Amino acid sequence: MNHAQLTALGRALRLLGEHGEVLTPDTPDAKLHEVKADLQRALDLLEESVSTAAPTTRCPEHPTGPVDESAPDLCLLCETRRRAARRAEFNGPSAPPAPPETPLPVRHPRRPPPAPAALAAGAVERSGVAVVRHPAPRPP
Numbered sequence: 001m002n003h004a005q006l007t008a009l010g011r012a013l014r015l016l017g018e019h020g021e022v023l024t025p026d027t028p029d030a031k032l033h034e035v036k037a038d039l040q041r042a043l044d045l046l047e048e049s050v051s052t053a054a055p056t057t058r059c060p061e062h063p064t065g066p067v068d069e070s071a072p073d074l075c076l077l078c079e080t081r082r083r084a085a086r087r088a089e090f091n092g093p094s095a096p097p098a099p100p101e102t103p104l105p106v107r108h109p110r111r112p113p114p115a116p117a118a119l120a121a122g123a124v125e126r127s128g129v130a131v132v133r134h135p136a137p138r139p140p
C-alpha cells in the first residue's frame with residue numbers, strides 16, 4: 001500500500017466511522033444510501049491497496065500456505081512439523097545414529113612438531129621442513 005492509498009483509505013474509513021457516530025433510528029434512507037456509497041468506496045480502496053492474496057492460514061510464517069483444517073493455526077506445513085516432533089518424542093529418534101566418522105587413512109604421517117630448541121638452532125630447516133620466515137618489521 002503506497003502513501004496515496006494509505007491516505008485515501010484512512011480518510012474513507014474515518015468517514016465511515018463518522019457515519020456510525022450519527023446513525024439514529026431516524027436516519028433517512030437518503031443518508032443510508034450515502035453511507036452505502038461511502039462504504040463501497042472504502043471497499044474499493046481496500047481492494048486496490050491489498051496486493052497479496054488473503055491469508056489462508058493463521059500461521060505468521062506461512063500465511064498463504066496449504067491448509068490443514070485440524071491444525072490450530074490451519075497451517076499444514078507447521079502441523080506436519082509438529083506431528084513429526086511429537087512422533088519423535090513418542091518413539092524416540094527414528095533415524096539410527098550416524099556411524100562415527102572414520103578418519104581417512106593418512107598417507108603422509110605428520111612429523112612431530114620440532115622442539116623449540118631445534119627451531120632456535122635452525123635444525124628444522126636442515127631437516128627439510130619448510131619454515132615460514134616472517135619478515136622483520138621495517139622501521140617506519
Ligand SMILES: [Zn+2]
Nearest residue numbers: 059062075078
Ligand atoms: Zn506455518
